[in-house]
Amino acid sequence: MFVDNVKRKIQIKxxxxxxxxxIYTSIVFFSTMLVYWLMLLFSFVLLIAxxxxxxxxxxxxxxxxxxxxxxxxxxxxxxxxIGSIYTMGLIILKLFPLWTLAVIxxxxxxxxxxxxxxxxxxxxxxxxxxxIFFRFIPEYRAYLSEINEGLKTRNMxxxxxxxxxxxxxYLVPMIYKAFETGEILSCALITKGxxxxxxxxxxxxxxFTWKDYGIILVGLVFLGITIWKKL
Amino acid sequence: MKxxxxxxxxxxxxxxxxxxxxxxxITQVFGTYGVFVHVSIGSxxxxxxxxxMCHKIPKxxxxxxxxxxxxxxxxxxxxxxxxxxxxxxxxxxxxCIGNRENYMNDGKISISYVISQVIYALHGFFFILFLxxxxxxxxxxxxxxxxxxxxxxxxxxxxxxxxIILSVEVIAAILGTxxxxxxxxxxxxxxxxxxxxxx
Amino acid sequence: xxxxxxxxIENFSYGGETILQDIHFSVEKGEFIxxxxxxxxxxxxxxxxxxxxxxxxxxxxxxxxxxxxGKPVSDYKKGEIAKYVGNVFQNPNDQFFAKEVENEVAxxxxxxxxxxxxxxxxxxxxxxxIGIADLKNKKVREISGGQKQKVAIASTxxxxxxxxxxxxxxxxxxxxxxxxxxxxxxxxxEQGKTIIIAEHRLSYLSQLLNRLILLxxxxxxxxxxxxxxxxxxxxxxxxxxxxxxxxxxxMEDPDNYxxxxxxxxxxxxxxxxxxxxxNFTLNLGECMAxxxxxGIGKTTLAKELTGLIPMRKGKTSxxxxxxxxxxxxxxxxxxxxxxxxxETVEKELIPKDKNKDQQYLAEVKKYLIEMELWDxxxxxxxxxxxxxxxxxxxxxxxxxxxKFIILDEPTAGLDYRRMVLVADAIKKKIRSTPVMxxxxxxxxxxxxxxxxxxxxxxxxxKINVRGNEFKILDFFKQNxx
Numbered sequence: 001m002f003v004d005n006v007k008r009k010i011q012i013k014x015x016x017x018x019x020x021x022x023i024y025t026s027i028v029f030f031s032t033m034l035v036y037w038l039m040l041l042f043s044f045v046l047l048i049a050x051x052x053x054x055x056x057x058x059x060x061x062x063x064x065x066x067x068x069x070x071x072x073x074x075x076x077x078x079x080x081x082i083g084s085i086y087t088m089g090l091i092i093l094k095l096f097p098l099w100t101l102a103v104i105x106x107x108x109x110x111x112x113x114x115x116x117x118x119x120x121x122x123x124x125x126x127x128x129x130x131x132i133f134f135r136f137i138p139e140y141r142a143y144l145s146e147i148n149e150g151l152k153t154r155n156m157x158x159x160x161x162x163x164x165x166x167x168x169x170y171l172v173p174m175i176y177k178a179f180e181t182g183e184i185l186s187c188a189l190i191t192k193g194x195x196x197x198x199x200x201x202x203x204x205x206x207x208f209t210w211k212d213y214g215i216i217l218v219g220l221v222f223l224g225i226t227i228w229k230k231l
Numbered sequence: 232m233k234x235x236x237x238x239x240x241x242x243x244x245x246x247x248x249x250x251x252x253x254x255x256x257i258t259q260v261f262g263t264y265g266v267f268v269h270v271s272i273g274s275x276x277x278x279x280x281x282x283x284m285c286h287k288i289p290k291x292x293x294x295x296x297x298x299x300x301x302x303x304x305x306x307x308x309x310x311x312x313x314x315x316x317x318x319x320x321x322x323x324x325x326x327c328i329g330n331r332e333n334y335m336n337d338g339k340i341s342i343s344y345v346i347s348q349v350i351y352a353l354h355g356f357f358f359i360l361f362l363x364x365x366x367x368x369x370x371x372x373x374x375x376x377x378x379x380x381x382x383x384x385x386x387x388x389x390x391x392x393x394x395i396i397l398s399v400e401v402i403a404a405i406l407g408t409x410x411x412x413x414x415x416x417x418x419x420x421x422x423x424x425x426x427x428x429x430x
Numbered sequence: 431x432x433x434x435x436x437x438x439i440e441n442f443s444y445g446g447e448t449i450l451q452d453i454h455f456s457v458e459k460g461e462f463i464x465x466x467x468x469x470x471x472x473x474x475x476x477x478x479x480x481x482x483x484x485x486x487x488x489x490x491x492x493x494x495x496x497x498x499x500g501k502p503v504s505d506y507k508k509g510e511i512a513k514y515v516g517n518v519f520q521n522p523n524d525q526f527f528a529k530e531v532e533n534e535v536a537x538x539x540x541x542x543x544x545x546x547x548x549x550x551x552x553x554x555x556x557x558x559x560i561g562i563a564d565l566k567n568k569k570v571r572e573i574s575g576g577q578k579q580k581v582a583i584a585s586t587x588x589x590x591x592x593x594x595x596x597x598x599x600x601x602x603x604x605x606x607x608x609x610x611x612x613x614x615x616x617x618x619x620e621q622g623k624t625i626i627i628a629e630h631r632l633s634y635l636s637q638l639l640n641r642l643i644l645l646x647x648x649x650x651x652x653x654x655x656x657x658x659x660x661x662x663x664x665x666x667x668x669x670x671x672x673x674x675x676x677x678x679x680x681m682e683d684p685d686n687y688x689x690x691x692x693x694x695x696x697x698x699x700x701x702x703x704x705x706x707x708x709n710f711t712l713n714l715g716e717c718m719a720x721x722x723x724x725g726i727g728k729t730t731l732a733k734e735l736t737g738l739i740p741m742r743k744g745k746t747s748x749x750x751x752x753x754x755x756x757x758x759x760x761x762x763x764x765x766x767x768x769x770x771x772x773e774t775v776e777k778e779l780i781p782k783d784k785n786k787d788q789q790y791l792a793e794v795k796k797y798l799i800e801m802e803l804w805d806x807x808x809x810x811x812x813x814x815x816x817x818x819x820x821x822x823x824x825x826x827x828x829x830x831x832x833k834f835i836i837l838d839e840p841t842a843g844l845d846y847r848r849m850v851l852v853a854d855a856i857k858k859k860i861r862s863t864p865v866m867x868x869x870x871x872x873x874x875x876x877x878x879x880x881x882x883x884x885x886x887x888x889x890x891x892k893i894n895v896r897g898n899e900f901k902i903l904d905f906f907k908q909n910x911x
Contacts, residue, residue: 018307025311029366036370073374083382090367090375098309105307111533111540125234129241129300130307135529136242139571140249149738150768153761154826164410167276169771172418174246175283176812177767181524182239188525191481191517192585195234196509198543203536203553205546235487417773418810425808428776428785429795 012050014108014116016212021101023219027226028098035226036097042218043100051107058103062096065089110135115202128194136181140174147173232292240293243284244300247277270352271403278407279414281344282337286415289334295321298347313354320350341408345401352400434459434593434624435480439494442475442484442648449475449490450648457626459592462619464635465628466669467645468845469817473628474597476645479503480626481595482511498593513542516586518579520598520816520843523571525582531573532557532566535585542589549588556587560614574724576607583614594618596627600634601816601843604724605870605906608634630845632659636672644669670846674872675903679896681857681880684716689864690834695734695744697727697885706889707744712834712864717856718892719875720868721902722885723909728868729764731885732836735866736761748833760830764838764868766823770811775803775822778811779829797825801851817844824852828859835865841874853877872903886910 024039031039047055069089076082105113114131118124147170151157158166232240251273258269284293295318302317327343328334367375416423435457442450450472457463465473478484479496482503496503499514519525528534535556539549557563560580565573570581579599586594600608612634618625619638629635632642642654644667654663659672671677690712697704704727712718720728733739735746737755748758763769772778779798784790798804801821806814811822824840837856841849849871856865856878866883869875875882876895883892884905891911895902905911 021306021309022311025309030369031366032369033372069374083379087367090371094367094370095309102307102309109530109533110528111537115540125232125237125296126299126303128234129237129244129296130303131527132238132241133245133248133300133304135527136245137248139523140245142571144249144253146765146768149733150763151771152738152756153736153763153769154771155757156771164413167279167410168414168418171246171250171276171279172414173768173770173812174249175243175280175419176810178242178246179239179287180767180812182235182242184519184521184524185242185527186235186238186487187483187519188517189238189527190234190483190487190509191512191515192527192538193509193512193541196512196541196543197507201540201543201546201549203533203540203546203549233487421813425774427774427808428780429791429798429807 011209011211012046012104012215013206013208013212014105014112015119015206016208016215017046017101017105018116019216020219021098021105023216023223024098024101027223028095030230031222031226032229035222035229036094038225039097039222040100042222043097043104046215047100047104050104054103054107058100062093065093069093106134109204111202112204112206115200115204115206118200119206124194128189132185140177143174143177144170232288232290232296236288236290236293237296239288240284240296241300243280244297244304247273247280247297248301248304250276250280268399270348270354271400274348274352274400274404275407275410278344278404278411280411282340282408282411282415283419285328285334285340286419289331291325291331293334294324294328294343294347297321298324298351316350316354320347323347323350337412341405341412344408344411345404348404348407349397349400352397352404432459433457434461434499435626436497437476437480437494439476439479439492439496441493442479442490444475444488444490448648450479452649453494455643455650455653457624459624460619460622461624462615462638462640463626463643464632464639464641465626465643465645466630466632467651468668468847469630469815471645472648473645477595477597477626477628481515481517482506509541512538512591513589514591514593516583516589516591516594518582518586518594518596518599520601523578526570526578529569529571530566531562531568531570531581534570534581535566535588538585539588544588552588552590556584559587559617560584574607575602576604576610576724579603579607579611580614583618591623593624593626596625596629598629598843599627600629600631603870605872606723606909608870609907612638630670630843632670632672633674668845668847670849671873677872677876677899679876679879679899681717681876681878681895682715683894683896684713684860684864684880687714688712689714689716691745691747692735693745695731695746696742697731697734698742699727699730699733699739702727702730703742704885704890705887708883708885708890710883710892712866714862714864715860716881717860717865717867717879719879719882719895720866720885721870721875721882721905726885726887726909728885729838732761732838732866732868735759735834736836758833759836760827760832760834760863761836762820762823762827762838762840764842766819767812769823769826770819773810774808775811775814776807778822779825794825794829797828797855800855801825802848817848820844821848821852824855828855832863835859835863836868837865838868839870840867841869841871846873849874850877870906872906875902884911 044055072086110131113134114127117127117130151169156169254272254276255269258272298317298321302314305313324343324347327346328339333339368377368380433456437453437455439450439453441448465476467473478488484490526534528537532553536549536553539552557566560583562577562580562584565577599611603611615638636659639656644651664672688711692708692710694707694709696707708731722728734741736759737752740752746755749755770778779794798807803818803821806818814822820840827835841852853874859865867879879895881892882895882902884890886909888910
């Protein structure tokens, strides 16, 4: 059985990862090699702490990409098409520490995210919207393959000669699905009192511990080094 | 806006997002060129979602929330600079609609869509600019030399290419609005009298 | 006894159309009420008025008042009523907001501002009471329909709501899950909960209910007590059977002319596989039911036979490649909305190359009228009601030029009258094309199937329906023979 460790013993809070993300964003563009490696290392350590399995596949991806980039760099002339893909690859490498954090963030439960956003004083409707994104993106991916199945039973499918039709057959069911789900979900949420005016609580314990302060401190140190190097 | 409207707009946002992801995957093979094409394809394909949304949820705030949510999601995915860009795109989109009654006006929807999408599309530039190709040389001095940086800059950041990219986006968005209007009328507009084959 | 709910509706209308009229009744604490009636009779609207979704979410003009726990529904603060009234909806999947079971159950407590330690205790208790403690860390997306319904019920226990409303809770459930639901409802009743259920299927409720409210065209046609539910009442009002245990098959045996043969097909998909292979033949005039417990691979088998997924081994008489199977089999999928791609019902049924074919057009027209879809032919298929979508999917399968038809749960959630429409259409169709029917709907099965294929972990077997009614019911209960 799949057990989500993050949720069980919620060790790191979404907010501290969020703060770290802001710090990373502000320095990732100017960072020197040293800070980059430190950021990468730190985010991997965090990822291993919350999602071991995922960290392995992400690590392998990184190694492969890095290897390819190095290979291209030593073997090919960097121009035109190759140059373009090469630059893209470098950008991915560069943003990798950030994306690792994003992976951590996506492993939190909907309610942990929603409660964290709420504590940032974001309006409730936006919080609900964000939670819906997290909850339904995998749902819609699955729905796309269901549509494919439906198309096969009707002997229909993508066709280059009929581009608009090809778009319609995927897009229209998805839009209708959104309205249908919207109605059902609204019924469920309203009858579960989401609009009730009171101080909301959270099922998960989201209060900060030394670990969270530690994470933010490390982020600040990275920021410090970057600024110091700039000066 | 009622709770239900927010929920529906969010779900439509998910649809838009999934489509952008799929088109993003396709454009990945274009490397950095892809960054520019990606949004244009998205602008073309997501327009029907936008049209249906405006017609079915003709309320102040629909467009703003649609873009803002995408901005928040981008931020949570690590692209925090997208948040202000999307907020601006959404705000301008709302402004272009103008009057409350215009949420069902195809012309106004089209204008608002093109403006918002062009701002959204600019994120590609901002992104590369922001990142500064120079930044790459700093982080990866062995992999990305100053000469390479200069070359990449020359390829992308000359006024001619910028103009091409921008016009591609504008054309994609305009084509998108036509597609959006067509699909809305064909599948969603209940006021259109349809010709039946049976009698 | 204490009157916990009091309904006094003179009139409820929407868009100028009267939907409910003269609805007056009250419910005592601990009572178990079932509201039934044909689709479109106003059950859903009545339930929405009771739980406050009208006017909170849906519009309409109401003339009258509904009291819950001595207070008009309209006097409750926004969302407050959630403390006293729990709701379980029909669609098991999209009603969930959280990703994990435990969080979904906790959601109502979070919304109401319940303190965390208390909330944790309540959630654990609720999960235990419903018997799903082992699911608590599961993703809601990954559990079965029956389990989803249990999660929805568990969440009504977090606040210990006195009243629970159910809207067609059995529509998407299999036989075993309905049995479980019956047990849970019995438990809730014993706990003193007041329960109101809007439902077509009555057999699992007939022993539990105190009163059955029958709606017809927006009015209360009659109110029956549990003892008054006789076969005559069922027949006169087009109701679903009150008791599935004594149903008898009415189908003739099929002809001797063999049309389809399936040899050594293994049910396997994504790491799952069933030990024994599937072997059967279908004759002219044959409708074979395919039954087996949830997750055994009925839908997988259907997809293999249709060519939607490849077969690892085995042979079908109508095509060896997936593409030849796809073109020779017509299927109506369980999630039937996934089969609709055109702008109108009519276009869905009439392909471009057939729009001049008068004979074909006449056939489509006949089918549309038979299935009560004629007036809806210019609507978008996605705008149809659930039952209408199912009938449209059935027609798509019937109109396709095929050698073999597979129907996956074509009557889940249909009222008796519409179920009979479907049953009659199937009986006509098998005179030209054999049908395989995946269903948990025993009434449908006994009306349309001459044979049944039992799929189970310890082997598969095909038997006749007539004369084996008890055996089949037993198989549904035990999942083995």
